[in-house]
Amino acid sequence: MKIDDVKNIAVIGAGNMGHQIALASAIKGFKVAVTDVKDEVLKKAEAFVDKYLPGRVAKGKMTQEQADQARANIRFTGDLKDAVKDADYVIEAVLEILDLKRKIFADLDKMAPPHAILATNSSFIVSSKIADATKRPEKVVNLHFFNPALVMKLVEVVQGPHTSDETVEISMALCQKLEKVPVHLKKEVDGFLLNRIFRAIARESLWILDMGVASVEDIDKACVYGAGHPMGPFRLNDLTGIDLSYIMGMENFRATGDRENLPSPSVVEKYVKGEYGEKTGKGWYDYSKK
Numbered sequence: 001m002k003i004d005d006v007k008n009i010a011v012i013g014a015g016n017m018g019h020q021i022a023l024a025s026a027i028k029g030f031k032v033a034v035t036d037v038k039d040e041v042l043k044k045a046e047a048f049v050d051k052y053l054p055g056r057v058a059k060g061k062m063t064q065e066q067a068d069q070a071r072a073n074i075r076f077t078g079d080l081k082d083a084v085k086d087a088d089y090v091i092e093a094v095l096e097i098l099d100l101k102r103k104i105f106a107d108l109d110k111m112a113p114p115h116a117i118l119a120t121n122s123s124f125i126v127s128s129k130i131a132d133a134t135k136r137p138e139k140v141v142n143l144h145f146f147n148p149a150l151v152m153k154l155v156e157v158v159q160g161p162h163t164s165d166e167t168v169e170i171s172m173a174l175c176q177k178l179e180k181v182p183v184h185l186k187k188e189v190d191g192f193l194l195n196r197i198f199r200a201i202a203r204e205s206l207w208i209l210d211m212g213v214a215s216v217e218d219i220d221k222a223c224v225y226g227a228g229h230p231m232g233p234f235r236l237n238d239l240t241g242i243d244l245s246y247i248m249g250m251e252n253f254r255a256t257g258d259r260e261n262l263p264s265p266s267v268v269e270k271y272v273k274g275e276y277g278e279k280t281g282k283g284w285y286d287y288s289k290k
Contacts, residue, residue: 005115006174014044035077092108092122102133116139122144127188137162155180159186249262
């Protein structure tokens with residue numbers, strides 16, 4: 001298979017990442033099917049699309065014809081088999097739970113056409129932990145988009161020991177067709193590329209906060225106005241989800257036994273309180289009055 005053979009994309013999971021990946025693909029001309037087990041999530045995703053496209057037209061970012069075509073390219077279904085029946089490329093974007101992903105990939109392997117590539121958008125679960133749930137491990141790959149997927153250009157294409165060069169080449173080319181900037185990780189590594197860098201920044205920022213050296217606001221200001229970052233580590237964490245930081249920290253600790261990988265006391269406190277960031281209305285910052 002070559003990139004020109006990829007016409008139909010299926011996105012599994014219609015949450016924030018899923019529906020944005022799907023819409024980005026539809027805008028670039030791919031036929032996209034989006035599915036989710038929760039009907040309310042599907043309805044919310046469809047409502048986002050129906051609001052986003054007219055908004056782009058109103059701002060002069062696309063023509064009405066382009067918006068109409070993008071809307072015609074994307075459909076929503078609660079039936080997994082229906083979503084993937086014609087798929088050339090499948091992107092899974094569900095919760096970061098390994099057992100859940102393995103079950104989904106086993107189902108995808110049975111339902112999707114034999115030639116279809118099966119990608120996971122996971123930000124930390126490597127595809128080698130999923131690939132053996134299928135009979136096509138050479139077609140399983142990490143395709144990690146960044147949040148918000150409609151805006152962020154970077155996509156990490158992580159090649160596991162099972163992933164074929166052809167799968168990587170098609171995945172890289174797909175990202176380019178989506179006008180993204182793909183980077184190829186030649187081997188699996190904890191945290192992939194950018195998150196390993198961000199983890200070091202976040203670790204030091206949390207240490208400074210926990211030791212009472214500086215406030216959340218001042219640490220963010222230092223990174224924005226001193227280091228030139230588009231947003232500080234705490235503002236970014238509110239966007240990506242404090243709950244994800246907690247889960248990743250705990251997973252890393254279970255894997256390594258190294259207490260340095262445990263979430264910081266401040267992260268644990270936020271997690272226990274259910275203050276996950278923007279999606280809950282409060283995290284390091286308060287969004288309830290927006």
